[in-house]
Amino acid sequence: MTHVKICGLMEEQHVKAASSADAIGFVFAPSRRRVSIERAQELSRLATNEVQRIGVFVNASYEEIDKAVKTVPLTMVQLHGDEPDELIQRIEVPVIQAFSIRTPADVEKLNSSIADYVLVDAPGTDYRGGSGHVFDWSLLENANLDHSRLILAGGLNKDNVQAAISQTHPFMVDVSSGVETDGRKDEVKIQQFILQAKGDSMERTQEKTIDPVGFFGRYGGQFVPETLMKAVKELEAAYEDAKNDAEFQKEYHHYLKEYVGREQPLTFAARMTEAWGGPKIYLKREDLNHTGAHKVNNAIGQALLAQRMGKRKIVAETGAGQHGVATATICALFDLDCVVFMGEEDIKRQQLNVFRMKLLGARVESVTKGSGTLKDAVNEALRYWVTNVEDTHYLIGSALGPHPFPTMVRDFQSVIGKETKRQILEKEGRLPDAIVACVGGGSNAIGMFHPFIEDASVRLIGAEAAGDGVDTERHAATLTKGSEGVLHGAMMKILQDDAGQVQEAHSISAGLDYPGIGPEHAHLADNGRVTYEAITDDEALASVIEMSRLEGIIPALESAHAIAEAKKQAQSMTADDVLIICVSGRGDKDMATYAEKMEGLS
Amino acid sequence: MKRLAELKQSGHKAFVAYIMAGDGGIEKLGEQIQHLQERGVTAIEVGIPFSDPVADGPTIEAAGNRALDEGITLEKVLEEMQRFDFEVKVPLIIMTYLNPVIRFGAERFTLEAKKAGASGIIIPDLPFEHRQLIEPFAKQQELVLIQLVTLTTIDSRLKEILKQAEGFVYAVTVTGITGSRDELAEEVGAFTRKVRELSPVPVYAGFGISKESHVDMLRDDVDGFIVGSAIVQAFHEGRIEDVEPLIDAVTAPHSV
Numbered sequence: 001m002t003h004v005k006i007c008g009l010m011e012e013q014h015v016k017a018a019s020s021a022d023a024i025g026f027v028f029a030p031s032r033r034r035v036s037i038e039r040a041q042e043l044s045r046l047a048t049n050e051v052q053r054i055g056v057f058v059n060a061s062y063e064e065i066d067k068a069v070k071t072v073p074l075t076m077v078q079l080h081g082d083e084p085d086e087l088i089q090r091i092e093v094p095v096i097q098a099f100s101i102r103t104p105a106d107v108e109k110l111n112s113s114i115a116d117y118v119l120v121d122a123p124g125t126d127y128r129g130g131s132g133h134v135f136d137w138s139l140l141e142n143a144n145l146d147h148s149r150l151i152l153a154g155g156l157n158k159d160n161v162q163a164a165i166s167q168t169h170p171f172m173v174d175v176s177s178g179v180e181t182d183g184r185k186d187e188v189k190i191q192q193f194i195l196q197a198k199g200d201s202m203e204r205t206q207e208k209t210i211d212p213v214g215f216f217g218r219y220g221g222q223f224v225p226e227t228l229m230k231a232v233k234e235l236e237a238a239y240e241d242a243k244n245d246a247e248f249q250k251e252y253h254h255y256l257k258e259y260v261g262r263e264q265p266l267t268f269a270a271r272m273t274e275a276w277g278g279p280k281i282y283l284k285r286e287d288l289n290h291t292g293a294h295k296v297n298n299a300i301g302q303a304l305l306a307q308r309m310g311k312r313k314i315v316a317e318t319g320a321g322q323h324g325v326a327t328a329t330i331c332a333l334f335d336l337d338c339v340v341f342m343g344e345e346d347i348k349r350q351q352l353n354v355f356r357m358k359l360l361g362a363r364v365e366s367v368t369k370g371s372g373t374l375k376d377a378v379n380e381a382l383r384y385w386v387t388n389v390e391d392t393h394y395l396i397g398s399a400l401g402p403h404p405f406p407t408m409v410r411d412f413q414s415v416i417g418k419e420t421k422r423q424i425l426e427k428e429g430r431l432p433d434a435i436v437a438c439v440g441g442g443s444n445a446i447g448m449f450h451p452f453i454e455d456a457s458v459r460l461i462g463a464e465a466a467g468d469g470v471d472t473e474r475h476a477a478t479l480t481k482g483s484e485g486v487l488h489g490a491m492m493k494i495l496q497d498d499a500g501q502v503q504e505a506h507s508i509s510a511g512l513d514y515p516g517i518g519p520e521h522a523h524l525a526d527n528g529r530v531t532y533e534a535i536t537d538d539e540a541l542a543s544v545i546e547m548s549r550l551e552g553i554i555p556a557l558e559s560a561h562a563i564a565e566a567k568k569q570a571q572s573m574t575a576d577d578v579l580i581i582c583v584s585g586r587g588d589k590d591m592a593t594y595a596e597k598m599e600g601l602s
Numbered sequence: 603m604k605r606l607a608e609l610k611q612s613g614h615k616a617f618v619a620y621i622m623a624g625d626g627g628i629e630k631l632g633e634q635i636q637h638l639q640e641r642g643v644t645a646i647e648v649g650i651p652f653s654d655p656v657a658d659g660p661t662i663e664a665a666g667n668r669a670l671d672e673g674i675t676l677e678k679v680l681e682e683m684q685r686f687d688f689e690v691k692v693p694l695i696i697m698t699y700l701n702p703v704i705r706f707g708a709e710r711f712t713l714e715a716k717k718a719g720a721s722g723i724i725i726p727d728l729p730f731e732h733r734q735l736i737e738p739f740a741k742q743q744e745l746v747l748i749q750l751v752t753l754t755t756i757d758s759r760l761k762e763i764l765k766q767a768e769g770f771v772y773a774v775t776v777t778g779i780t781g782s783r784d785e786l787a788e789e790v791g792a793f794t795r796k797v798r799e800l801s802p803v804p805v806y807a808g809f810g811i812s813k814e815s816h817v818d819m820l821r822d823d824v825d826g827f828i829v830g831s832a833i834v835q836a837f838h839e840g841r842i843e844d845v846e847p848l849i850d851a852v853t854a855p856h857s858v
């Protein structure tokens with residue numbers, strides 16, 4: 001995917017707005033965007049490690065460049081003057097050499113540059129170092145060029161970047177004035193630019209060979225055995241119909257209110273705010289739902305739909321048992337037959353939930369295959385569904401599986417984000433700066449994020465499970481470590497080996513212990529709209545204690561991953577900022593794990 | 603695959619054997635293929651093990667896990683097939699889940715499969731709608747992408763699928779996963795008759811076929827049978843002779 005550089009940054013909020021860019025640039029040459037080395041150093045601290053820091057110079061001395069490289073520190077240097085090759089050679093970090101392009105002869109010069117990258121720009125008018133004018137991209141189109149070292153600059157903005165990319169296939173696009181309003185950087189424009197550049201390059205590379213219905217970019221689809229196709233198609237039609245039926249929506253919301261106890265508060269966490277010393281922290285309280293987590297929002301929606309389709313038998317999988325409990329609960333309420341598949345390992349660590357399901361009248365089937373966790377439970381649930389498809393609905397518990405499941409589950413969970421948006425506008429009169437949610441399969445996160453996707457100023461961060469650490473063999477960090485593949489009916493991101501065998505995931509949290517991530521998240525990761533960070537078991541456990549003691553709220557282990565990530569995010573935010581954490585569930589189900597892991601807690 | 607059409611013309615029934623490549627070690631693959639072709643099977647499906655075989659029952663899943671424990675991959679199977687030093691006399695069909703193919707690369711897969719002497723591909727989790735992911739590459743290599751139809755395939759869809767069918771059509775005779783069954787549902791006969799009426803290519807019944815009684819029940823309504831779990835288990839237990847009566851029951855000339 002094409003990289004994006006936001007250049008000429010001078011202010012904190014703009015560095016933050018550029019968090020999903022691949023590179024940020026500081027101008028050290030005479031320009032109205034010039035910053036001192038010290039200022040660049042301060043700003044640079046606000047960017048995540050993955051972001052390249054690029055310093056822009058015009059005919060500076062080696063000493064000056066080297067000082068900036070070491071102090072900021074810079075990860076790349078960009079030269080716009082007549083720097084000699086000897087200087088380029090001496091610079092310790094990769095070098096970008098800039099060229100103004102007017103004629104085909106200018107294009108030829110690019111190939112003789114010894115720099116690591118070549119940046120092409122329109123001829124400058126005022127200062128050297130970029131003019132903001134567009135040059136004729138077609139000059140590059142048929143040129144004999146190494147596009148993997150090409151950086152395109154000059155007059156780019158959100159409206160033309162897509163065309164620029166498809167015409168010139170650069171390694172990176174570089175923008176400065178195109179994301180400014182009245183000569184100053186503009187957060188919204190920065191984010192829109194990144195979305196356009198990344199989103200559309202996705203589309204461009206996507207194999208447009210398959211039916212786009214049910215796809216998010218390249219992810220999604222209906223990769224199921226033929227026996228299930230009829231059920232999947234019927235579900236697709238039934239959901240489409242129900243979605244637009246006011247009666248259905250009314251009934252769904254009736255149960256959310258009268259049975260689940262919605263709407264859930266957006267609680268201001270005063271003590272956490274104080275303790276973290278950064279942004280105002282708000283907690284979206286999915287832990288207060290009947291049954292203890294967000295899962296019930298989806299279970300009600302799907303159970304109503306199943307009945308609408310004349311199906312009175314339900315099969316479900318469960319990891320932490322929260323989805324199993326939610327499903328068993330709703331099946332009791334609506335008098336539906338209920339079978340829940342659950343991995344043997346999860347049965348052990350979530351015994352309370354196993355008993356709850358039984359008490360509610362569900363049949364719990366232990367799955368001993370594989371690692372005995374969520375992936376294996378989904379396999380068995382799918383096999384059961386293949387065999388009983390004529391009268392059974394598969395009530396999948398996360399934003400996973402063949403279309404329409406990822407869309408439908410997201411829609412049912414979007415009540416989380418919709419309420420949150422209304423609540424934060426009431427409380428703060430504005431949108432939040434950042435929202436963090438944990439991602440297993442991705443349902444609470446997508447439900448929270450979806451209503452904010454178009455709001456470019458709201459940073460969205462998913463916290464996945466790093467288990468023992470992403471560099472160990474034991475983690476569930478699908479977006480950090482995974483790659484594209486087909487599992488459980490959809491093209492998504494999965495943990496797999498070189499031969500395409502799906503690997504086992506590991507997390508202390510049964511609900512995040514899954515080697516895949518729903519297709520919409522995979523797409524949002526690719527296009528950069530959502531960033532995903534990985535949180536280890538230990539970090540999550542520490543957050544359980546912290547939130548319990550600061551707020552009197554014992555979170556679920558899954559939710560604790562979001563809290564731990566929020567704490568990290570808070571460090572680079574200020575008191576004027578607002579950060580929302582989705583507390584997807586309460587910790588009752590995890591009490592045995594907490595007791596064991598925190599033995600001797602005082 | 604022309605051979606399959608000719609067989610149909612002649613009125614003989616086809617017997618397609620499914621084996622799990624690498625169950626018992628990769629060297630068993632060649633042995634098993636030779637054994638089966640000597641015993642007169644019509645074609646062989648070479649199964650590729652997969653970590654999450656949701657269309658398969660316990661027998662094939664267990665065989666797949668044994669093969670995975672042996673370190674078997676799609677690549678190793680294709681390499682082994684390219685090394686065969688005996689004459690392969692029957693069509694070989696690669697049966698694999700989609701993910702190993704995506705990982706390997708669809709184009710590379712069809713290229714290597716062709717080199718390995720395969721004539722066709724079956725991918726149980728690649729529905730008709732998404733066949734474009736593989737079919738164009740398969741066509742380039744003149745490999746046929748076998749389609750499955752099932753008891754739950756609605757009529758309009760069945761017609762669409764059959765219009766495009768090549769090689770043979772895999773008629774799934776149970777609503778469920780692979781594995782031996784005592785009995786097949788009554789409705790299966792009507793289903794295979796319907797498929798056969800509409801299909802331009804031979805129709806083979808598979809999933810759950812493990813007994814002569816199943817063959818007797820469907821003989822007049824299909825062009826052949828696909829037997830998987832029974833063969834996989836017999837090879838695993840070293841008693842492949844036990845399946846021979848079933849092969850004979852299908853392939854022996856039969857007066858109608």
Ligand SMILES: Cc1ncc(COP(=O)(O)O)c(C=O)c1O
Binds near residue numbers: 319398438441445511
């Ligand atoms: C409390 C809680 N949060 C989060 C999850 C993770 O699922 P998802 O990513 O679908 O929200 C689970 C799953 O069991 C859960 O129980």
